[in-house]
Amino acid sequence: MQTVAAAVTMVRDDAFFLKAWLRHYGEALGRENCYIVNHGRGAEVSELAQGCNLIGIPGDAHKNFDMKRWRLLNNLVHGLRSYYDHVIVGDVDELVVVDPQTGQGLLDYLRDQPIRRVLTPVGLEVIHRIDKEDAPVTDHILGPRRHVRLAPHYSKPCIVSTGTKIARGGHFTQASKLFAPDPLYLLHLKFCDFGNYVTTMNARNAVTAQTGASVQDASIGRHWFAEARGEDRAVFEAFADLSMEKGFDLGWVRKRMHRTWKERGETGYWQFDRPDIARQYVLPERFNGLI
Template sequence: MQSVAAAVTMVRDDAFFLEAWVRYYGGLFGRENCYVVNHGRGAEVARIAEGCNIIGLPGDPHPNFDMKRWRLLNGLVAGLRSYYRQVIVGDVDELVVLDPAEGRSLLDWLADQPLRRVLTPVGLEVIHRVDLEAEPIGAQILGPRRHVRLAPHYSKPCVISLGTKISRGGHFTQASKLFAPDPLYLFHLKFCDFGQYVEAMNRRNAVTEAVGVGVKDAAIGRHWFAEARGEDRAVFEAFASLEMQEGFDLGWVRRRMKRSWKPRGDTGYWQFDRPNIDTQYHLPERFVGQF
């Protein structure tokens, strides 16, 4: 029984992403060290997360959904820190991955990390190049999908061994020092498959429609609303126009994060600049099969 690391997420209906999350973190940490908040007490979520620690919650639609969600997740992380050295927290379509070039597991690597820190992996968005990648995905995502785009918005401070407050959305904390280890990445899976994207967006649009208020009146991510969705096929076809980069050295991204590190106004949170970077990379072979 290990007490090095736990993983925490909250989910409603996203079966495909939850299956990937449970396979990945359950395989690394053991399902007994995975904590799944089942928003709406869905039977399918309970089935997929069997063996994990499942917390069932009422699923009534609410305009402050994201605010309530992160208030709960902050509390869970604070409590679990008393029992684990490191707690990873994030959305169900986000996976923290150690570069396989390190030659050891994420769990072993975390066991050697100093305490009282917040670790911020570099964010990468797995994209489905519909013009190149016809193979469907299943239990394995990296392999059928080999392209990623830089996603500074998803360079999230999500590996916690310090008492701190995490902002709504998980994008900022009140930790005043930035630690962005070279071999650590956060893979965001929203765009990893065209068909899964359409189904997920349909579900999220239905949630915001049930809430019954607009973007400006809700504490819910703008991307959940139908008016911000755009045309699905065009979103994926546009990935082909991202400039392809040679190699896979992202040290310059981490250096840029550190140079722009500063307080986020007078909120108590800290941030780095998060510009849009229209580039993509072909993942090295060593990443295939990581999830």
Template sequence: MQSTVAVVTMVRDDLFFLKIWLAHYGAQFGRENLYIINHGRGEDVARLAEGCNIIGIPGEAQKNFDMKRWRLLNNLVNGLRGYYTHVIVGDIDELVVIDPADGRSLLEFLQQARKGRVLTPMGLEVIHRIDQEDAPIEGAVLGPRRHVRLAPHYSKPCIVSVGTKIARGGHFTQFDQLFTPDCLYLLHLKFCDFEEYVSAMNRRNAVTEGMSVQEAAIGRHWFAEARGEDRALFDGFAALEMVEGFDMRPYRKKMQRSFGPRGETGFYAFDRPDYQLQFVLPERFNGTV
């Protein structure tokens, strides 16, 4: 039984991503240390997440949904810090991974990490290059999918071992220092499979049908009118500039140089350029997710 790490997320019917999330974190930390807010009390979610700590909440569409969601997540994270050294929090399609070259598991890394900090892994979006990658995802994601897009928007301060507030969306905190360990990455899986993307977007469009962005207080990407054409989006990944090698140190340095207060909000942030860059993950990452 370990009490170093708890992991917190919220899910509504995203069973594809839930299975990946459970496999990734359950194997590393034990299901008894995973906390899942079951939005809508889905029976399939409860069945798949058996052995985890499941909190059911009503699923009706509500105004200010994302504000309420992050208020709940913030309070749960800060409560769990009384029992765990580190709490990882994020969306169901986001996974913290450690570079296999480090030689430690994620649990071993966090057991040795200094507490009283917020850690910000480098954000990478796993993209499905439908022009090259035909194999379906039937087990591991990495292997069938090898391409990633550099995504500062998903370099989230998501590993918490100090009292702080996380902003709506999880992109900023009130912690005034930036720690970005070289070995940590946050993989965003939204675009890892074309067919699953289409299914997930259909579900999200249904949730927000009849609501405005202002009412929901959630990103425009949940709304049908902002969706665009799905296949054209995935076809566009081929046009991203391919960068040779896999050296993220220059991008981490840019994060450090630009880090500072986010206006008068009380939160801290770094610049998040819209890099049009892609990389091929080294083979050592195959099977880690």
């Protein structure tokens, strides 16, 4: 039984992303080291997550959903740190991967990492280039999908091995030193498949509508609201306009993160600048089948 790393998430009915999360962390860490908060006690989530540690909670819609969610996740991370060296925490559509060129899987990589720190992988959004990629996503996402765009917003401090508080949304912690190892990436899957995007957004818009709150009144991500959604096909067609970069060297991204590292006002949190960078890359073939 390994005590190197555990993974924690919360999910509500997102079977597409949960299957990917379970394939990735279940295989990398063992399902017995995966902790899933089942928001609404969904039967499908319970079925898919057999062998994992499942925590069922009420699913009532609430305008402060995100605030309540991260309060729970923070406390789960604090507790699990007593039993594991590292705890990976994040949304169900966010997966931490290690560059295969290291020759190590996620567990072996983390086994070699010092504790008492927070690791921040570089964030990349897997995008479905609907003008180029016709193959459906089945057992694996990477392969049918090879394009990624830079996403500083998703360079999250999500691998925790020290006592710290994580901000709502998981974007900041109170750890004052930045560790962004070269081989680590956080892949955000929201835009990895056009058909699933439409289905998922319909469901999330329905949840926020039940709260009766506006974007301004709610502690819920703006992207969950229908008024902030935009036209779905236009969102995906716009990926073709992103500047295509050669190679896959993102060392300059990590250098910028370190260069702009600073306190986040008087909140107690720390941050780096997160500008919008309209660039895309093709993932090297070594990533195929990784998730």
